[in-house]
Amino acid sequence: MSLKNSRNSVGIRPPAFRRNIFRLKSPAWFAIAGALAAASATPLLVIMSYLFSPQQEIWSHLTENVLGGLIFNTAVLLACILPLTAIAGVGLGWLTGACDFPGRKFFSWALVLPFAIPPYVFAFVYLGIFDFTGPVQSLIRNIFPSAEFIDIRNGFGVSTILSLAFYPYVYLMSRSAFMTQGRTALEAARTLGHSPAKAFFKVALPMARPFIAAGLVLVCMETLADFGAVSIFNYDTFTTAIYKAWFGMFSLASAAQLSSVLGIIVLVALVTEQKMRSRMRFTEAGRPNNTERLKLSGPWKWVAFSSCALMFFLAFALPCFKLIMWGLESIDSDLSRYLEYGLNTFLLGLVGATLTIAAALALAFVKRNDAGPLMNWATRLATLGYALPGTVLAVGIFIPAAWLDNTVVGGLKELGFNATPFIQGSLGLMIAAYCIRFLAAGFGSVDSAIQRITPSIGEAARTLGATGTALLGRIYIPMLRKGLLTGAILVLVDIMKEMPITLMMRPFGWDTLAVKIYEYTSEGEWELAATPAVALILVGLIPVLLLTKQMDK
């Protein structure tokens, strides 16, 4: 059995005994996890502390005139995006991960490529193609002069475009789940007389659930935190309201209050998701075997081919083509600058991703060893930063950092030293901010992968004398390689696409491609933004391709 119900297994392996076997000797691990959780939770707590300086007048205005619409709009986004990305991500992941059809090899990596395109780039490209003056509507009006103007700037338009940007999260996770699933379970289902479809729904899909859920949680958080795409569509969500309260009404307190509401929504979502799968334990059964793919026959192989081709066209080929056309129109004479921005972007991503994955691994490892309620809450808090709009998170990080700096510098000055602040405006702080923001992205895939290592492996290693770091270094990490790599590359690409934190916290001279894109798009100069956008996609393709190569090994 690959899927164990822990309630059923109680008789075989009492929980108390099991936990005992797994208990780590060194309390250092708990200290590490605690420190990580505390560091990640700090900005959130700083933001929430504004709840105690209420701005009654603005808050009552917001609740009376704004909040209802925001909740509705945000709910529409989630209600459309989650099913869309789930269907696209799981469906395509199943096709390329477990089936065989013409073009599978190409699509299995090509369908990851859209991950390199940031959602705000999707938004302005698609608006450029489909809005009133874009080529599509112009063509329609040329053929039918009396045609009505079609406005795509609504909840469904935004949802469709964000789904194109976010489906790779689910696709990556579910594909790697389907690929590493033992064939035996599926074959057993087939020999028991299940049709391929039934085997998929009864066996493969439930086995992949922690992965799919992890992907969907990321999609949910990305949706809630998105600012760029929704503002290009002028579609009001919590994020846009937070920005308005802060930058328009100059009330960081109201902005923080709105953020806290957002934080609470995400906590509820996380708890629900974990409750839903808390009764199951997922373990890998049998050896992954890529040679025995499900051969699709007759019309089905063409259905598979065309769904993959359609997604590839919409989510990658079309936007890239449009960007290149724009880029050629407005080509910059000074292209060498983009080399520097590209290098900055990549370096930040690399360092940030390494640190984030190290943190995610430590957290997931400790959680695995003691899945008590305390650790659960610690990990939830630690991964919440992903759902907060980047700028709000940045402020939550900046305020305590500046305070620490000023305290240290003030103290040193009193002692007669001439000190300068070293935390604020430093590269280190910005990278820490990335880690806090994207810990969830790394944690999701590391944690799902850890859940699939059977307890017996740990027990066996333990009886052979491997404990603590040896257990981690010699048993877990090699077994987790794929999960770690997936997580690292998710984070790497996420950091490279990240805009608000970079804008707010970058030290002098550390401009990135995302910063350049912001400078042009915020002035409505989409054609000029195309060149840095193409550069960003090119830089992003390197890790994405590495990822797919690794996954197929």
Place this chain on the structure above:
Amino acid sequence: MKKLITLTITAIMVAVWSASAFAADVVVYSARKEHLIKPLFDAYTAETGVKVKYITGKAGALLERIKAEGANTSADLFITVDAGNLWHAAEEGILAPINSDILEKNVPSHLRDPQNRWVGLSVRARTIVYNKEKVSPEELSTYEALGEAKWNKRLLLRTSKKVYNQSLVASIIADKGEAETEKIVKSWVANLSVAPFSSDTKALEAVAAGVGDVAVVNTYYFGRLLKKNPALPLDIFWPNQKTSGVHMNVSGAGVTANAKNKKEAVKLLEWLSSDKAQGKFASLNMEYPVNPEVKPDPIVEAWGEFKGNPMNVSKYGEYQAEAIKLMDRAGYK
């Protein structure tokens, strides 16, 4: 584990190193975009040898950063767009008053803070642009009149989240009071042809395509668009010539209260207001110079003379929060 420790140490060392690289001749935090400000800094460095270090970002975020950095801020000069943002920065106490005869001479008083904590550096006129094929200029008169029934389903606006529209509404509140302004904004919303746009350029393109007939935009967006596509059937109209005058906003700057290089910052500011820099500053983005001695770019000049609203631009800041609430109530997205 070793790797992790090495990485952490490296990160800390890099952080310390990058912080120690702070010393510069003038440090600017700018909400004005790099491509609209860098050429001026380069020119200033070439002329005086003084180096200008800068970062760009969103006005509110930069402001919050300066506040959090407190006495240890590295910012000497804060450059931002919109008078409301400048007013707010001054209210937050991050800007220090400057006594400079040069600035007083170069910048008219209504484009400066009454307490000299900031000065305007370029003027941005927010005006009406119409489709020449569908509208004759005689039909147009004022911003307020865009709410009349004849503009039903013909008006296009940018989002109320953009500070330029917030300042426009704030100036009407300062002029006419809240109740009257709310009626005007509601009448605009009722006349909208489609939902508000995220950028002036998109609104202009929609006017050209015939989605609507008139839009309220900053003149430089009009200039930029026509530069790219001179065939568009768009023209500029100067409203409120018999009443309050065209709505004028500024981009501007102030010296921070905790500036390390205060003298240098004031010098840079004075230079930016001088006739040498003003022409370039304004023409980079097809704006109007604040310095009355300096002529605008020929393209800008061709749009003709107009009467601007003489209201002190700091009023926009005072009424900005009021304006946002009012637009929310009026259903202006």
